[in-house]
Amino acid sequence: MKVSDSSSTEGAPLPHSAVVGLQFGDEGKGQIVDLLSGEHDVIVRYNGGANAGHSVRVGNHKYVLHQLPVGILRPETINVMATGMVVTPDGLFEELDGLDALTTERGQLHISRRAHVVMPYHVDEDRLRAGLAESILSEEETLGTTNRGIGPCYADKAQRDTAVRVGDLFDRSSLARRLEFVVALKNAQLSALAEASNGEFTPYQVADLLSLCEGWAERLEPYVTDTETLLHDLMADKSLLFEGANACLLDVDQGTYPFVTSSQTTVSGIPGGIGSPVIPGRRYGVAKTYISRVGTGPFVTELFGDDADRIRDIGQEYGSTTGRPRRVGWLDLPLLQHGVRVNGTNALVLTGLGVLSQLPSIKICTGYTGPSGQPMDTLPTTIAEVQSLQPQFIEMTPDGQTSAGSGLADWIGELIQVIEAVCPVAAVCVGRSREDVVWLD
Incomplete structure (x- = not known):
């Protein structure tokens, strides 16, 4: 050789x-x-x-x-x-x-x-879905997710109206309006999922997520293009x-x-x-x-x-x-x-x-x-x-x-x-x- x-x-x-x-x-x-x-x-x-x-x-x-x-x-x-x-x-x-x-x-x-943002509720969904799966399926049948919220984020990308992209972080008024719908939907979905999986879930508030996104935008701004x-x-x-x-x-x-x-x-x-x-x-x-x-x-x-x-x-x-x-x-x-x-x-x-x-x-x-x-x-x-x-x-x-x-x-x-x-x-x-x-x- x-x-x-x-x-x-x-x-x-x-x-x-x-x-x-x-x-x-x-x-x-x-x-x-x-x-x-x-x-x-x-x-x-x-x-x-x-x-x-x-x-x-x-x-x-x-x-x-x-x-x-x-x-x-x-x-x-x-x-x-x-x-x-x-x-x-x-x-x-x-x-x-x-x-x-x-x-x-x-x-x-x-x-x-145009890249999508992994939000905190994506991580919660990953965790709660895994908990429900583990209560029903055998270990070999579960997906073994990393619980980083990746799958739920890509799912929201396909759902469209619940997704947040990096560029959205810089339009506060539009983002606030979007989050009103997202929070209502996610709180309902994740509360039900938490009940079904015997997991813990604290409902989200629009103001808290909006503040989080504003902080992200400030630090991301020099890199976004x-x-x-x-x-x-x-x-x-x-x-x-x-x-x-x-x-x-x-x-x-x-x-x-x-x-x-x-x-x-x-x-x-x-x-x-x-x-x-x-x-x-x-x-x-x-x-x-x-x-x-x-x-x-x-x-x-x-x-x-x-x-x-x-x-x-x-x-x-x-x-x-x-x-x-x-x-x-x-x-x-x-x-x-x-x-x-x-x-x-x-x-x-x-x-x-x-x-x-x-x-x-x-x-x-x-x-x-x-x-x-x-x-x-x-x-x-x-x-x-x-x-x-x-x-x-x-x-x-x-x-x-x-x-x-x-x-x-x-x-x-x-x-x-x-x-x-x-x-x-x-x-x-x-x-x-x-x-x-x-x-x-």
Whole structure:
């Protein structure tokens, strides 16, 4: 396996690029976006909100960003929170304050006027719905929400007359009138939901919410802009990097529905999420060489017991947003192929190799057998069909190393050959710092 002389992508001018996760999240997208942000002028978040968590190590510091684009860590970059996002203002302010406490410089930030705002009643609805679900459904049947109000906010976006967008925060009279209706409706709905779930709920007052929104508007004002026009102008002579949040198998349309998030997480979500019909030329798909998943939902190659505990402990598999232990399992190539197809991925980045190197043996799922014993190599549509699958494995033996001389260890080269039956591999990560990304020729 030939390794390039540099861990940089410097060279010919880059086309617009995208980085998306191809599994269930926590693949290591933040590390790759951070590295590639040094090669692009503009970093754009186009979906999701505070339910995402991108971890980046720079020197001795670890940054966990939930809403801010990862490019914010580079002072020369332009960072955009685009229309497809939902913004939790107080959480965003905490991120900005935390960043300012660690560094005196950060990139420019622009927030879309059309992005929707996560309101306090969205968080209440998330909590109360989860409580009701837990009282009726089994643990495996519940969605396992992060309780950040993301789903209810996206639901209000579709409902329209109960939604609040960032731009609405700056029109006090119209917002006050809107909140009269919203508060009446939400108080009625959430009071009933609290009664049904035996949960607690304190009705909202228009004046309190209006005061909260005014405070948000004052602090958000320097960042808020028409990002559609901004991005249209920047595309003329700047290179853009689109940072996907969550992951392909959590996409509201292409994921393991209903155990998914509420937004479009794939490359297809970029045009609607930014307001421009652009499809990036370089589409990086980040895949962990084992799989992790937070919360409920089907997981064909899931591990249990000592094997799962060992991977979880070595890989520190705990959610950066929730802190919950992640479920773990072996790499699933049919699942990976699904992610590659729906994203049009043309460059894979593999992570988690440092974890696998410490295991005595590893497995890779190369296909499934269905309930009648028939071979299958694609992901079925329904949850029942997915849960009926039996994985078919091949086994490999790591040698405890990630490198050999100036190149990668032989077992990594063999693993890459297996994975490249799905998509070409552009880079591998043998650790979690910028210096641990190895680009391949």
